[in-house]
Amino acid sequence: MASELNIQICIDVLDSAEELNQQERDAMLLAQETANDAYAPYSNFLVGAALVLEDDTMFKGSNQENAAYPSGLCAERTALFAMSAYYPNKKIKLIAVTARRRSEQHFLPAMPCGACRQVMAEYEHKQEEPIPVLLQGPEGKFYRLRSVSDLLPFQFNREHL
Template structure:
């Protein structure tokens, strides 16, 4: 038997003041679009903003449905729109903000498993990492230089 250790390295910022203006702006877009989420069932609002290599900023918010699996997370809403509208563009950076209507979310909220898989697909497609910033409503902000930190042993086309 052989044992393998997997670790992830993230950067954590204590406040917006530690971020570049470009990252602050993208997070502000994510916060703004989070407020437009349609989440009448979970009351958990998520907003995502993507910066593409062509300079475009694409946003998305979670969209729920009474038939729960029919809804779509903010990250996938934004990624799929970007892929549809700008199929040749690469995603440079992603900003995510999440919060509950029931309590203040003060720790960074990473993408869910399904969204991690979708982000992984686009990293493989573009052969370049996507920088990911994620936060709650307040508190610290986490940064991953690539989805591979959040989804080790990813499933992609190489295994098909």
């Protein structure tokens, strides 16, 4: 007889930036500023990511496109890979992600792609503790997730190899 597996994911929906704590505000502001630096001449979709490390160092990344698609890289992976190159043993306290269209000033909901979710999950697994994720939501809202595993409940990691 088949059984059922229920997965419950709790996401805090914050109505405005005023509901963010100071560190979250700073990280989201850095992600928004970094989106402006994206190299996105083909999609015109500007994505910024910011990481807060255990010592409160902040690291950023923006999407980087390439005419030889799919040679580009998303903002989340740009930030994570660069951070790991400079600070390979530091833990991540928070990941913030936002996006906007080049032709517009307001920010849009930003949901990491599958590849970014997998990479984020790898770093969470590596540090053996949850990494909270803050995402730009619709209409000025924000989504706060307690862990990357809330974005990717069935993760593939080194234990599956």
